[in-house]
Amino acid sequence: MDILVVLEGVNGTIHRISKEALVAAQALGKDINQKVSVLAFGKDSANLSKEASGFNVNEVILVEDDNLNSYSADAYAETIKQVVEKESPNFVIMGYSYLVRDFFPKVSARLQKPLITDVIGYKTDGGKTLYTKQVIHGKLTVDIESKVEGPVLVGFQSAAYSADNLENGSAEIRTVAVALDSAQLKTTSEEPFQEESGGVDLTAADKIISIGRGVGKEENMPMVKDLAVALKAEIGASRPIVDSGWLPNSHQVGSSGQSVTPNLYLALGISGAIQHVVGMKGSKNIVAINRDPDAPIFEVADYGIVGDILEIVPKLTESLKNQ
């Protein structure tokens, strides 16, 4: 087998992040002339396999096992390990969601094969494939290569590829059996649940002022709220603000929070870690103010200001009030 994309299910359908990874795999497959197959397993695996059979893939592998009906890191990892041992793919690819982070490294440990995570792209160079990811607070980029024979495991960062580019087709479904020993499955899980529904809905906002670590201290929050009133904007935040308890979780923008697409996204003191950027880079106009000229937020900003928000924000509020 050439390339195996392992699918993640959510509410009976294929997770968007898995489709994005499949788009990456389809592109890689074309570049290096390898066929792409997919693996469906876990709860609702039959539905996932049917959905996947409508994609442009070589074949769909279906694993059905009662041990996979609720989430178990050990069962999920062992399933992928056994399928990889049977089918010998050159690449094993997943969308690197928060669930996949929990078990894909186990597959790496059990197969003793490299796992390269949060990959945003790839390059082919001679016979080599290089995997690109961001490092050191998202400020620098590195190309990583596998140094061993056999499969390389790749986890693609959310939103690195667009699920809209998925190529449709038709593929056969083939059932593969795995042997899971329930005595080896250490953990048990409960059903996922959502917290704090009914909080702020930023997804419909036309203007968002979003704040990050650069706000400095909680005493500066009224300054931000004054600007929000003057600009008639909602307030969003990056993770450190929510972690500090200055705003409730429902204000968080990014992979842990909401994905937003306002007309104006004004980022104040936000460095622009990729976990935040994936939730706001679809905004129509991004304006960023940050003291650090190397802050990665400037890479996605339409307008950038290197400066002190404590100095600029009160003046901006005054000026907006006088408009």
Next chain:
Amino acid sequence: MKIGVLVKQVAGSESPLRIDSNEKWVDEGSVDFATNESDSYALEEALQIIERSGGEGEVVVISMGPADRTPKIIREALAKGGHRAIHIQEEAPYETDPFMVASIFAESIKDESFDLVLSGLQSDDLGSGQTGVILGELLGMSTATLVMGVELQDGKLRVKRELESGWFQWVTLPFPACITIQSGLNQPRYPSLKGIMGAKKKEIKSIAKGDIKVSGTPMQEFSKLYSHKAEKRTEMIEGSADQIVEKMVDIFKKEIKAI
């Protein structure tokens, strides 16, 4: 309960970064170092687990890094309440393969027989997010990641895992367990003056990385480190604060039509 906590010293979020001439890492001379953010939350959780069980037990701080700078964050962790520390001394070039890093940790701590090992979910520099899970696998422990809540229940560990977009899931694990902590589950404490003084007397066991025997060689390697290209053309607004504000309001009005 005997708890090990992995902490890593990384470049701080606002540190200047200059790529080294070998294009594999940054020139450390210009870096401002800090404790990896999620590791601070992991340490705090370890200290609170011991406090909740009436002070019974031990928190061992474990860190890998060079001898000249790593002791700073180890002492800080001891000042906050860690009981003793293990320092794996590593000189540049640093190990970047998470499987090798986990193997070195596993070999260094296997005789400690920890009930629980905690770490941050990922390092802010390499960001592979795998070390904790692979370490747990190598030591035969149960594992869970992105933990936002920890409960002890009937001799087991019940943890709240974060999923995307405000979703969570509770997972129950048997001991020994190795879990990785997501930022935000507690409020990390500051070291007290008494803690800082006391930390000077606490044991730090130093081991040279070269003396730790692990099998195998790195399975993945950095090929090249570089600055990325901007996704968009960014128009920089410059001038005094007043001039910047004037230009911003103009852009809000005419270009963005936000006011």
